[in-house]
Amino acid sequence: MQKNKPGENESNFDPITFSVIKNGLDSIVDEVAYTVIRTARSEIVKDVMDYSAAICDRHGQMVAQAKTIALHLGAIPEAMAKVFEAYDKEEMNPGDAIILNDPYMGGMHLPDIFMFVPFFFEDQVEGFCVVICHHTDVGGRVAGSNASDSTEIFQEGIRIPPLKLFNAGKVNQTLESLIRLNVRVPDRVLGDLRAQYAACKVGVNELNKVFLQYGRLNMRSYFDQLLDYAEKLTRAQIKSWPKGKFTFQDFIDDDGISSDPIPINVEIEVLDDRLVVDYKGTASQVNAAINSTLSYTKSCTYLSVRCALEGDIPNNAGVFRCIDVIAPEGSLLNPDPPAAVAARALTGYRVFDAMLGALAKIVPSIIPAAGEGGNTVVCLSGARSDKSPFIIVDMICGAWGARPNGDGIEGITNASQNLSNTPVEVIELNHPVRIESYEFIPDSCGSGRWRGGLGIRRSYRVLADKAFLQLRSDRKKFLPYGLAGGSPAAGSKNYILSDQGLNEIDSKVTRWVKKDDLIIHEQPGGGGFGPPLSRSRALVERDLWEEKISPDFAKEHYGLSLE
């Protein structure tokens, strides 16, 4: 192997070493991510896996990403910029950990705490390990800090600007005690922050070995090459796309406070080998917590484009270079402070759906019909019989829309995330609830030549005397769309079964429930692709045989009568 000492010719590019370093970084960043799961405390991180990990170069450009939540990582550039505003590299030490969560200082919503640990090689910052975790609670007016009906960010929890949680390996007691006092479950939050730090240190140690082997200047050069490589692949594909402007409009049902529909308009302009994505015409910022900061809007945009690219393109800052994002100031997708943003994930999902809708006009052979429209969040909190507090933050996914060449998938994470689910037995052991169903809903798919995935039903029996329910769902009015003549899927539904009988409730709810109430959530399915009447009889019969659709559905959508 060609080896160069630090200081030797840095333009000495070698394709073999390049592959070695690329694989090496992928493996390091996966190791970082794995350490988080192994050491985290809260279900939302260790079971649901709502966290992400990345490695940045010394300029803060992301060069490698673990197979975690894709949507987090496009937000790193903004966050990194704020970190650099707050701290010069001279003010950073080995063993530092800088955290932030403020959406107006580079964050996304307050529960997502970013951690940046600088990597030093021979006394100079050469990169950063980044871990972002969704924390169970960061204070604010509603347990879980995720309510969709807050009106100002001040109601949503503790805001952390870029600050050192660890200074040269020593914990910053001032900041730690401030966090401890401001969150409802401090052991979980601080335990998860520990997990983030442990994971970043694993990454830093491993980076050091790679730098020792190849030398500082070579590594800098290969980091640049990695970004260029991703950029080159991205530009090559965009170049082959049809030129012009492609638009799509999708809606969020409502913001949970007013019942007005909220439009998201996207226009993608394909120019030679780059894209301009413009959200003009999108709703103004709303008086509820579903506003999406510009960093998150960009993140969703990058990710949508990345899904339309074929092949194994590294998801790094090189891809981002090919995409310009324009979102009007004061809009839902670029709000002015102090707009509330806690439930911004919902808006991100709809940006993803709108982007895919427009991309379907550009690369129709790749893009599926709409999926379930994002995970539902069910947050139940209260006190156990021994007075100790409990908070369940449960996320329910999901279904993919039908693809141009095949059915959608049921029982799957939204494609813009990579979430998992909390085991029923883990929830029941730790919290006073009983899950009474977790199953597919037959007939909830959009029909088509290819059908969408089925939606999922999950229900919760309250076993505590009372509990506070905060539920965020959508796609009740604006259904997951079909493509190429496929039908939309069934929408979401929420019910409470109590001594008052079965009552349907809104898609966004913040209220008390009482012992023995059964909260039932039904997710939407995925949209269909192609005209339903062109679906093969064998496939319809298979769906019937599997009990994924009913005879009535087969008759209504496919004209199939069973004798």
Place this chain on the structure above:
Amino acid sequence: MENSKSKSDSKNLSSRNRVRIGCDVGGTFTDIVLQEEEGDLHVRKFSSTPSDPSRAIVFGIKTLINDLGLEPNQISEIVHGTTIASNVILEKKGALTGLITTDGFRDILEIGRIRTPTMFDLKWNKPLPLVQRRYRRGIKERIASDGSVVEPLSIESLRDTLSFFAREGVASIAVCFINSYKNPIHELAVKKYIEVEFPIFNVTASCDVLPEMKEYERLSTTVVNAYILPAMRSYLAKLQNDLADIGVGCPVQVVASNGGMMGVVAAAERPVYAVASGPAGGIIGAAKIASLIKRPDAIAFDMGGTTAKAAVIESGVPSVTNEYEFRDGISAPSRFVKGGGYVLKVPALDIAEVGAGGGSIASIDDGGLLQIGPESAGSLPGPACYELGNDRPTVTDANLVLGLLNPNSLAGGSLKLNFDAAVQAIQNSIGRPLGLSLLDAAHGIRHLANISMARAIRAVTVERGRDPRDMTLIAFGGGGPVHAVDVAKILGIKRVVIPAMAGVFASAGMLVADLEYDLVRAVNKRVDIITTKELFHLFASMKEEILVVLAADGYTTDNVEFRLKADLRFLGQSSELQVLFAPQELGPDLIPSLTANFLSLYERSFGYVTAEPIEFVNLRVTGVGQKDNRLNLERNKLNQEAREKSLQSLRDVSFNRGSPLQATKILKRFEVGSDLITGPVIIESYDTTVVVPYFSAIHSDNFGNLIMEIDNAEK
């Protein structure tokens, strides 16, 4: 069916001699190793018979004992690694299986953990569930998380479901209820009801296979067991019958996924414990070697035609995992990428596998990046140099071009390699497009394969907080010894060991296995609350259950050893670390000592500890049935083949990128003695080739292993 081989080891063994037979069924060859309990080892390769694997086994055994002049009744035991279970899953040829679960949860199997193993891939497809929705049925019953009965089992709903299954021709049934790990009463009632009222069904209850928390993992494991059970039962019955036909009536053992032996009765009840039977033999053999040569911390490295595998051995014991995903194709070395396969939560040797084998194809992607695999030419059509229809370059082609392999003597000369075809393939696909010379391109392919294999080793070492540089690399399989030295160098490993019989090492390895039976019970209590007394009672009941099972194979309290493991974690975490202990430690000092061991292991793995409470999650007990007839690598030596002629030849070899081809000495394996031979040299034997570059030196130890020392300071 028999492969050409000298009959020189034919001789009449004393009729008093007892022999044991190890047998590894591979895709191409069925390797048989015969061990005289007090003497030599004999090795034979036979062509496999994939449509009925027992045919090659029975034919091979018959042929070998005839040649050696043995009587069938001299065989005391047959141990075999089988890919029956894994093939049934891969080929979806299991029984029509029905699932009975709690009402409201019939789709848990298909929902799984909802993650995808890839990102940004809208074309991804989920593996097909082994039980279709039609045959997944919820019935009325409910157990609470504390084990109390919320809703009693509805026999009416059960009967309706079973009648439906009977009408539809279901053959095997899996039963898994929510919270059954706390109270199995309903599962046991269903099982009993089926045995009495519907004896046509095979039945697997989750409490018998895996009484652990997390419904999906338990259910998936139970379903896989039910799915493969009929095939495993009929295979084992046929094998025993066919062996009886040639007069062999000895016990037949199956190598389990964890490297222990299972009796046929246990294997027929819990076949899910033997899904990864195939690769286990080589790894436990490597563990024995590690102990024997007093290098107890080692890495077993097995490279074949399509994949390479790595497993860690610590203190002479191979590392075991309690959960893995069985998937079609290659398991990523990453531990947290889920969703690509069938989850099996049973003990298995912790093996990382990557798609880098001799047949892995090298190509250039759209971005101009050289990559190896995951596509493989396998053994058919094989590398370009086989000239059997593949003209794309493989790892083997690169090795050939670099002079590392002998074009005339692979597999004892039965396979001839075409050097020019390899050159053409590399030039056309890699060299010219990337503007690299032939040697640079070949080194690039070889090096990327090495990196990929090093990644598998990192997955089981660095990712688990272990430093590979302190460990010995034990390399086997056809390709292991060809690549071991460079893989070791990438990782900073200083010593490589090539066992005798490296090419058929899996079947030799399984002869060292003891009979094992695993049980697990959920505890879920804080260590400061749990009493030694309740652990002792729990252990006593588990011990009794294990002894009943092992008695079937003739083991009693006298020759069964118990190994205990505590799954511990900080309260609130989801992942456990395991701490081992012995039955005699079940006293007042146990909890403090477990706590101390957990904290130090935790600090080693994650770099910090806290003062938070520790939870005792599960107690695991393994009963190990021991006998002194196991393969002893000190006592049992390979029966020397007829002395081959020394080659006395030179071949042009390039060991490193940038070094030109240089005339290099080629030795036969028997020419390597206890004196250190300094590289560069290539060592050839019937079953493999050992590459010894200039920065390494090699000698043979008393046990017939080759020991290679590497100078890592050398560039």
